[in-house]
Amino acid sequence: MSSKQKVCILGSGNWGSSIAKIIGTNAARLDSFDSCVKMWVYEEMIDGKKLTEIINTTHENVKYLPGKKLPENVVAVPDAVEAAKDADILVFVVPHQFIPKLCASLVGFIKPSATALSLIKGFDVAEGGGIALISQIIQKQLKIDVSVLMGANLANEIADEKFSETTIGCRDKKIGQILKNVIQTDYFRVSVVDDVEAVEACGALKNIVAVGAGFVDGLKLGDNTKAAIIRIGLMEMIKFVETFYSGARLGTFLESCGVADLITTCYGGRNRKVSEAYVTSGKSIEELEKELLNGQKLQGPITAAEVNFMLKNKNMENDFPLFTTIHKICIGELKPSDLIEQMKLNTNTKTEQVDGE
């Protein structure tokens, strides 16, 4: 890496813009970083004007983070290669369904010495009937080290500079410190841990549980029921990580990426909101995503499908009854009201399984 490190942000949605506000501020403040931060924007027209031009003149992402100013040293770039080619640190923050295409467009054009930080929550289906972590997709395609950042981080609250915590999963202490420097602010506190796969899996899996929490809200079942879904969800997250990412530490679930992200998403996230409306409106999830999110993207239902793809192939659907039930509700195979009956059937066995009895 050169002495002044260049940071590029790939993605400019709700979280992408919010993290750009932080990274831009830190890059301008700290000598070790080049103050110019390029942000790849998937170009679109807003009232006849290009979004990149709006961002570069008004310093506001009027569509995905309206009302918040971005630092002037954050430069919107419509071409991903142009944005990324000189960067030492690549921050990936697109909705997870777009990552394979984005990575493919960057192959051969980035610095081989670059390091990546993925803020993306989700999986990708893999050959052989399994799933891959998003960091593995980036690593495999671009052949660079990938760290992850996951936490209780509703983007709008962070843009409002309300106190929040986050977790960086990084295997290399030196890189972990550099990433912490570019991300941490007085209101956004970073812990670095080396349990990378567990950190990332937590971030992806909690979105499935948040869909379940939204169903509970739509069914008007109350706080105790929602707490039960959160508890059962946490148990399935732990079991999933223990089963598929051996060596993970239980303590990682107590970091911001674990229980804290699960709670905030089940109360304040987009997955919860759309899933509640799914129950009350009778409309499809795709319709509601368009209607309620103004271009922002839901990650939970697709993640539930990805996880189910693997569980089904491994004949393990019954080992993760909450994840399986939520997926089946999303695709219309079960009704939202079936959620509770399914949980009644399964709660006892689940506790025993996690306890290892």
Ligand SMILES: NC(=O)C1=CN([C@@H]2O[C@H](COP(=O)(O)OP(=O)(O)OC[C@H]3O[C@@H](n4cnc5c(N)ncnc54)[C@H](O)[C@@H]3O)[C@@H](O)[C@H]2O)C=CC1
């Ligand atoms: N918004 C939040 O509060 C948080 C989001 N995350 C995660 O960060 C990741 C990114 O989320 P957000 O920044 O919120 O995005 P978002 O949900 O606001 O999605 C909109 C973004 O997707 C882009 N987009 C639309 N079609 C595209 C295409 N075909 N190719 C590439 N990009 C396209 C849009 O241009 C826009 O930048 C997700 O994995 C999410 O789970 C993590 C923590 C908090």
Ligand SMILES: O=C(CO)COP(=O)(O)O
């Ligand atoms: O990941 C998030 C908070 O940490 C955002 O969750 P939603 O995508 O459900 O809004």
